[in-house]
Amino acid sequence: xxxxxxxxxxxxxxxxxxxxxxxxxxxxxxxxxxxxxxxxxxxxxxxxxxxxxxxxxxxxxxxxxxxxxxxxxxxxxxxxxxxxxxxxxxxxxxxxxxxxxxxxxxxxxxxxxxxxxxxxxxxxxxxxxxxxxxxxxxxxxxxxxxxxxxxxxxxxxxxxxxxxxxxxxxxxxxxxxxxxxxxxxxxxxxxxxxxxxxxxxxxxxxxxxxxxxxxxxxxxxxxxxxxx
Amino acid sequence: xxxxxxxxxxxxxxxxxxxxxxxxxxxxxxxxxxxxxxxxxxxxxxxxxxxxxxxxxxxxxxxxxxxxxxxxxxxxxxxxxxxxxxxxxxxxxxxxxxxxxxxxxxxxxxxxxxxxxxxxxxxxxxxxxxxxxxxxxxxxxxxxxxxxxxxxxxxxxxxxxxxxxxxxxxxxxxxxxxxxxxxxxxxxxxxxxxxxxxxxxxxxxxxxxxxxxxxxxxxxxxxxxxxx
Amino acid sequence: xxxxxxxxxxxxxxxxxxxxxxxxxxxxxxxxxxxxxxxxxxxxxxxxxxxxxxxxxxxxxxxxxxxxxxxxxxxxxxxxxxxxxxxxxxxxxxxxxxxxxxxxxxxxxxxxxxxxxxxxxxxxxxxxxxxxxxxxxxxxxxxxxxxxxxxxxxxxxxxxxxxxxxxxxxxxxxxxxxxxxxxxxxxxxxxxxxxxxxxxxxxxxxxxxxxxxxxxxxxxxxxxxxxx
Numbered sequence: 001x002x003x004x005x006x007x008x009x010x011x012x013x014x015x016x017x018x019x020x021x022x023x024x025x026x027x028x029x030x031x032x033x034x035x036x037x038x039x040x041x042x043x044x045x046x047x048x049x050x051x052x053x054x055x056x057x058x059x060x061x062x063x064x065x066x067x068x069x070x071x072x073x074x075x076x077x078x079x080x081x082x083x084x085x086x087x088x089x090x091x092x093x094x095x096x097x098x099x100x101x102x103x104x105x106x107x108x109x110x111x112x113x114x115x116x117x118x119x120x121x122x123x124x125x126x127x128x129x130x131x132x133x134x135x136x137x138x139x140x141x142x143x144x145x146x147x148x149x150x151x152x153x154x155x156x157x158x159x160x161x162x163x164x165x166x167x168x169x170x171x172x173x174x175x176x177x178x179x180x181x182x183x184x185x186x187x188x189x190x191x192x193x194x195x196x197x198x199x200x201x202x203x204x205x206x207x208x209x210x211x212x213x214x215x216x217x218x219x220x221x222x223x224x225x226x227x228x
Numbered sequence: 229x230x231x232x233x234x235x236x237x238x239x240x241x242x243x244x245x246x247x248x249x250x251x252x253x254x255x256x257x258x259x260x261x262x263x264x265x266x267x268x269x270x271x272x273x274x275x276x277x278x279x280x281x282x283x284x285x286x287x288x289x290x291x292x293x294x295x296x297x298x299x300x301x302x303x304x305x306x307x308x309x310x311x312x313x314x315x316x317x318x319x320x321x322x323x324x325x326x327x328x329x330x331x332x333x334x335x336x337x338x339x340x341x342x343x344x345x346x347x348x349x350x351x352x353x354x355x356x357x358x359x360x361x362x363x364x365x366x367x368x369x370x371x372x373x374x375x376x377x378x379x380x381x382x383x384x385x386x387x388x389x390x391x392x393x394x395x396x397x398x399x400x401x402x403x404x405x406x407x408x409x410x411x412x413x414x415x416x417x418x419x420x421x422x423x424x425x426x427x428x429x430x431x432x433x434x435x436x437x438x439x440x441x442x443x444x445x446x447x448x449x450x451x452x453x454x455x456x
Numbered sequence: 457x458x459x460x461x462x463x464x465x466x467x468x469x470x471x472x473x474x475x476x477x478x479x480x481x482x483x484x485x486x487x488x489x490x491x492x493x494x495x496x497x498x499x500x501x502x503x504x505x506x507x508x509x510x511x512x513x514x515x516x517x518x519x520x521x522x523x524x525x526x527x528x529x530x531x532x533x534x535x536x537x538x539x540x541x542x543x544x545x546x547x548x549x550x551x552x553x554x555x556x557x558x559x560x561x562x563x564x565x566x567x568x569x570x571x572x573x574x575x576x577x578x579x580x581x582x583x584x585x586x587x588x589x590x591x592x593x594x595x596x597x598x599x600x601x602x603x604x605x606x607x608x609x610x611x612x613x614x615x616x617x618x619x620x621x622x623x624x625x626x627x628x629x630x631x632x633x634x635x636x637x638x639x640x641x642x643x644x645x646x647x648x649x650x651x652x653x654x655x656x657x658x659x660x661x662x663x664x665x666x667x668x669x670x671x672x673x674x675x676x677x678x679x680x681x682x683x684x
Contacts, residue, residue, distance in 0.1 A: 140373065153374060377602075
């Protein structure tokens, strides 16, 4: 267990970490007023978004966090966050680029999580669960640390569902004998396409249906929505 | 450590997970307005309440999370959450049933946590601590993910205390030579009874006493209180 | 991995845990109104502040949490929290003492975290990261559990930077051949001095700079700031 038999290529892992770091900084740099962040805060959010998914995956699998076994993960995430912050004005005019990048990152984190879980012997359902946690975990940590409502909990585009679908396709392909690398590529593609289509067509899950007796008054909170 | 010598029977574990999932869905389905959850959100809260306690227990003990070693945990928690959501209208008219179920679930998670910690060789005090974390951890995760104040932190019925008392009785009985199974049954009974009595008689801990110099203005937040 | 080669002396560890527990109770006892805590809530915050850093460190390193291997950690943190609560009125008139104690505690948690990470073979950058997480992790957990904005994320005195500087000096000294004990002492001193100077001269990091298009309206929240 301490020497995982499954290794994600460093370049692929660092690509996901770097893209996550940029995403985090773009998100964090949207805040003003009392919630404004200093340089360190933006860097922290970048690190959380870039490395959070991998950390959560390895905690759930009870293995050494890969992101702490090399200097490169933290350096990549931090540098990516600073670049993201400096270029936030440019990036925010390229909304399409952000959505696509984000979809690819989710797909990568999900695929890496599910692949590693399968390689360590987990059954199909928990392997998909670990992948989804890896994909959306960074965003949950970000929201919790910034004191925001956790985005994936509320009515919105099919965020976690896209991750889950990609991970499920990967796991099922693998169960039918496909090698992990092509299965992961297919899984990443499925997640990316579903996520982009969901944003394009503004799809959302049906709300829960139930007769209820009491109303809860909640104020509308204005949040910048890099991630819708 | 990777092959725990102590095994909670699957049926007992899944019972606790399923009851937790129902509880989570009942809680989540009380929200409306900006905080309303979609189907996925309700399922996530169900999974968090059903599996969160066991995950936290195994993270603290640094062992493989049992809830990820079989497909049944996630399936049970998700199905239970969906059932809870569909029947929320019925359940909410059976408030007594909810309180009793909840008390039993807390007792079970606490007893499983403390038993496993003792079986792995932890001393008495941390074993009780692990049990309490397992009992209330799901609720803490739920509150954090929903952006609510963490319920056990604020003046209310003796929630964590009931869990702690049951775990303590279990650990002390075990220290005096009682086998784990009868000790666990006694511990579950103690937690359940204290929790139900606390709700019945609306007992709460004394507030902290201190002379203070400043007042903090906080808005009243309206939260549905399945768990008071 | 299950038998760490590196052992922090129990007295030093318990000193940090006890000081952390007092800090947590002082913080928690500042709340009134809807956010007021009962006795249990204050004790929980004390335990979170006293033991949270060590727990996070050991989770990141994937080793048995040391704080759960002995009865003394929980007993120390709880007793310290109760003392802190009873004497909160006295302590709050000694603001200087609180700031100094806090700076020393941050330094100790950071130094213990980085030392243990280096001893377990982590490279320099992640070892510093683990130290910073150990130093500020308790405070983050506290803020999340109390539903407050996470203090280190927002413009303020150089809190995490002080921890990072001390951990970096420790790690670099160690890389140049200095033994861990003197390196840790130097690291603690660096963190303490930077933190105290930052409070004295009210230094803060520059805010992020970026042209932005939208403003976010956020209400001012009144929070007692034991930790500025």
